[in-house]
Amino acid sequence: MNTVTKRAYVLLGLIIAFMAGLVLLGVSFFMNGGTWATDSHNGHLYSNGQITNAGKILDRNGVVLAESKNGKRIYNSNKTVRISTLHAVGDTYGYIAHGAHTLCRDKLTGYSFVNGIYDLINTGEGSDVKLTIDADVCAAAYSALNGRKGTVGVYNYKTGEIICMVSSGSYDPQNKPKDIETNPKYEAVYMNRLLTGLYTPGSTFKTVTAVCAIENIPDIFNRTFECKGSLKTAQGGEVICNSTHGKLDFNTALTKSCNCVFAELGIELGTKKIEQTAKDLGFGKRFDVSGVKTQASRIDLSEAVEIDLGWASIGQYTTLANPLHMMMLAGSIANGGATAAPYFVQEALSGVASSIKTNTFVQQATADTLKNMMRSNVANSYGDNKFPGMDFGGKTGTAEVADGDPHAWFIGFSTKSSFPYAIVVVVENGGSGSGVAIPVASKVMKAIQN
Numbered sequence: 466m467n468t469v470t471k472r473a474y475v476l477l478g479l480i481i482a483f484m485a486g487l488v489l490l491g492v493s494f495f496m497n498g499g500t501w502a503t504d505s506h507n508g509h510l511y512s513n514g515q516i517t518n519a520g521k522i523l524d525r526n527g528v529v530l531a532e533s534k535n536g537k538r539i540y541n542s543n544k545t546v547r548i549s550t551l552h553a554v555g556d557t558y559g560y561i562a563h564g565a566h567t568l569c570r571d572k573l574t575g576y577s578f579v580n581g582i583y584d585l586i587n588t589g590e591g592s593d594v595k596l597t598i599d600a601d602v603c604a605a606a607y608s609a610l611n612g613r614k615g616t617v618g619v620y621n622y623k624t625g626e627i628i629c630m631v632s633s634g635s636y637d638p639q640n641k642p643k644d645i646e647t648n649p650k651y652e653a654v655y656m657n658r659l660l661t662g663l664y665t666p667g668s669t670f671k672t673v674t675a676v677c678a679i680e681n682i683p684d685i686f687n688r689t690f691e692c693k694g695s696l697k698t699a700q701g702g703e704v705i706c707n708s709t710h711g712k713l714d715f716n717t718a719l720t721k722s723c724n725c726v727f728a729e730l731g732i733e734l735g736t737k738k739i740e741q742t743a744k745d746l747g748f749g750k751r752f753d754v755s756g757v758k759t760q761a762s763r764i765d766l767s768e769a770v771e772i773d774l775g776w777a778s779i780g781q782y783t784t785l786a787n788p789l790h791m792m793m794l795a796g797s798i799a800n801g802g803a804t805a806a807p808y809f810v811q812e813a814l815s816g817v818a819s820s821i822k823t824n825t826f827v828q829q830a831t832a833d834t835l836k837n838m839m840r841s842n843v844a845n846s847y848g849d850n851k852f853p854g855m856d857f858g859g860k861t862g863t864a865e866v867a868d869g870d871p872h873a874w875f876i877g878f879s880t881k882s883s884f885p886y887a888i889v890v891v892v893e894n895g896g897s898g899s900g901v902a903i904p905v906a907s908k909v910m911k912a913i914q915n
């Protein structure tokens with residue numbers, strides 16, 4: 466090979482390396498451009514590590530939840546609105562990972578791949594972001610929790626819009642408490658309990674056992690059960706009921722939330738069927754909510770003996786449920802077995818395609834049967850006066866936990882197609898589902914109605 470040819474090859478090699486470098490830079494810039502331009506060292510957008518100049522964050526009715534004025538980020542003038550919408554809106558430092566301030570940072574700061582932060586530099590502000598939540602409903606939910614930790618979620622099961630997303634403990638972002646890192650009142654305060662919380666589900670899980678029984682036991686509605694106040698299992702151990710219910714059928718067993726009947730059914734159905742139904746109904750799945758991956762509900766009966774299965778069938782044992790997932794389960798039961806995927810950011814995030822996704826949890830016939838049973842729970846036990854004119858259905862839960870009073874749960878829905886909302890309420894260590902969670906749900910649903 467002569468020298469000229471060798472040089473030509475070396476040159477070609479250098480050109481290829483140079484081009485590869487350019488491609489790599491381009492890809493890296495495309496992947497990270499948004500992060501670099503909105504990095505907290507950029508003084509146009511941030512002051513002392515805080516986001517300052519950015520577009521407004523609005524609720525579904527155009528109420529301003531956060532905006533920039535004179536280089537400062539300010540929140541809604543109503544303290545309860547500020548506290549109750551904190552986890553949806555987020556904070557300017559980014560401690561709250563799943564709020565709009567963090568999720569929609571590129572849009573709020575006007576970042577675009579082509580122009581960089583062009584919009585913000587030219588006009589002084591980025592784009593506004595509209596959320597699906599209703600500030601008044603969130604405030605009503607936070608007030609109803611009355612300082613207790615927990616969560617309230619409400620969404621439209623036909624469209625997926627989340628109307629209410631409240632996580633408590635919370636704090637006022639306008640006056641961040643000095644003792645936030647040390648006071649137990651603020652334990653896990655940055656976490657959005659609706660999206661990423663996990664709790665023992667208690668009797669709300671009886672909806673899962675009910676689905677499994679409806680689909681696998683052909684004569685389930687013709688059977689008669691007997692509750693003697695506790696159920697002793699063949700291999701030892703017993704499940705205690707909340708009362709001594711005597712003779713009852715399947716419908717009444719759900720209305721009275723009889724532990725004996727549901728433990729007995731779970732043991733008859735077996736670990737494989739209960740676990741499979743739970744998985745069909747969304748256990749083990751993470752859902753995407755405006756770009757946030759929810760915490761997956763957990764069930765594992767691989768090591769469960771008979772008595773464990775009895776407890777698991779009434780929502781105890783090692784089973785844990787995510788509140789948003791349980792809200793979707795309620796919505797799917799109300800909506801013929803399938804539900805629109807919940808979301809809380811109204812406009813599409815930049816670069817993320819927005820499409821209404823549907824999650825199918827259960828066959829329509831099963832959903833409709835369970836819907837009627839849950840409707841009967843409210844009409845015949847909890848009281849229609851709690852949800853006037855809403856034709857409400859639901860299931861309470863009083864979930865026993867190792868530390869402190871039970872978690873109070875309620876999942877429910879309106880069966881009216883003109884009012885297609887489903888709700889989840891969890892009050893941590895709150896006590897009984899009917900005594901504590903239902904009054905919260907009642908106040909929130911009435912706030913939506915008004």
Ligand SMILES: [Zn+2]
Pocket residue numbers: 692693694706707708709710711722723724725726
């Ligand atoms: Zn009973």
